[in-house]
Amino acid sequence: MELNQLRGFCALARERSFSKAASRLSLTQPAISLQIKALEDELGETLFERHRKAVRLTPAGEVLYQHVHAILASLEEAKSEIAGLQQLLGGHLAVGTSDTICTYILPEIIRKFRSQYPAVRVDIRNNKSSLILQMVLDNEVDFGLATLPLAHPQVSTDVVHSCRDILICPCDHPLSRKRRVSLVQISPYPLLVFPAGSTSRGLLETAFRQADLPMQVAMNLSSVEIIKRFVEIGLGVSIVPHVAVTEEERAGRLAAIPIRDLPPREIGLVERRSKRRSAAATAFLKLLRGHVEQADVAD
Template sequence: MDWASLNAFVAVADQGGFSAAAAQLHLTQPAVSKRIALLESSLGARLFDRLGRQVVLTEAGRLLLPRAKQMLAEADAARRAIDDLDQDIGGRLSLATSHHIGLHRLPPLLRRFSALHPRVALDLGFMDSEQAYTRVLQGSAELALTTLGPTQPPLHSTPIWDDPLHVVVAPDHPLATRAKVTLADLAAHPTVLPDAVTFTHTIVADAFARRGLSLQLRMTTNYLETIKMLAAVGLAWTVLPQTMLDAQVRVLPVAGLKLTRQLGCTVHGGRTLSRAAQAFIALLKADAR
């Protein structure tokens, strides 16, 4: 049993297939298949059943998966500890970030961090906030930079930025010229929002529910750039953060509505952070000030 084969096994299990695992690991599909075959041979047991294009874990695979993730997390922690023996900060720092933060908040921070700590290899993954939390729980990411929602131990979140949300429409939307807009006015028109399981959707839906109103959803998607486009062409109203406002959309003066989400950093409270992670968090907090 070797680390490369274990890593391939976890990737296939998490991604649900060999092709997706190969893309994640930057390998060819035959290379991933070979690693799985070597692991199955060394264990003397099949780990996956191949049902056409579908791949499912066998009983042995289900037994191995949590132990493999724990072994890989411990191996990564050992590598970080050895890297941290050097005077300069080095090693690998795995960050899971939401698309919005990655595009609108992170670029200047990444530039400064790389200049301060050139020996750190940044492993940056873009995903939904909820997926980023899962990565931290599993140990495949050391830090998650996301919209903050309710967290429970062992996760620990630190707010970094306040992120006000503005209700916007296309300049030619029926509500665009109103001097005052109510929640009832919005409820009468279709909206496009992130998926119902996201923190942002929950913030908006709760604001309407408290007033006995429901949303008229046209569709949902987790890409804010797509949401902005759909609003900008007049298909729906939506909410956008300050960093995405421009001439394509018009902010509505909605009476009695103040929507703010918090963006920040989430870590696993039961794990010791690498020096690289500690340095990155310090840079985040400095940026917040």
């Protein structure tokens, strides 16, 4: 077996399409087909069931994938560690994170990290928290930073920061003069929220359900920035992390009111249990923890 054949096999197993696997590896479809045929000939087993629109692993293919996936992940870790030996914290760092964390928490940390370790190539991949979990499982990132809870037997999670969600509303809204509000007071007003299925939406639905209150969803929006703009022009109110609205609050464009009966949102580190943390990842997380500790003191 050759490494290129194993990489082609894993890509096809993930993508379930010869064309997509070829595109992922910057190869041609015939090249992927030859790699798979060579593996099947060597093993004497069919590894994929071919269908018109997709391919699927056979039982033999499933067994091979479990082992090859772990082998390739170990090789990537070895390459990263060797690169770190060649040059202080050289190499590559990939972080999976949500839009909110990427926009409002990470910029200053990334600036400091790039200043201290310019040789490290940093790759930030932002997505929904549930998809960040899959990135971690697929070894596409060194670790994830996402809203908890996220649970999977192959990953560990560790709370690195707790942030408060607050109500935002136009400055002339009836709730804007309140020093603090409750979910009972918020419930009658139309809410601008993240789409169903997101971790943030799930936490909000749980809080209203536990309070035995209806949640009046006026609109589903996929970005905090869009939510803030729509609230500003009077299309509804919303509940977002306080860290996301400091500029608007300071400029008087939005009212930001603490919510007394809403628990803090937990931001967590998500890692594969079997993955060894690289030197670059360790240095980044040290900066992250120092930054959030300072923020907690300031609060």
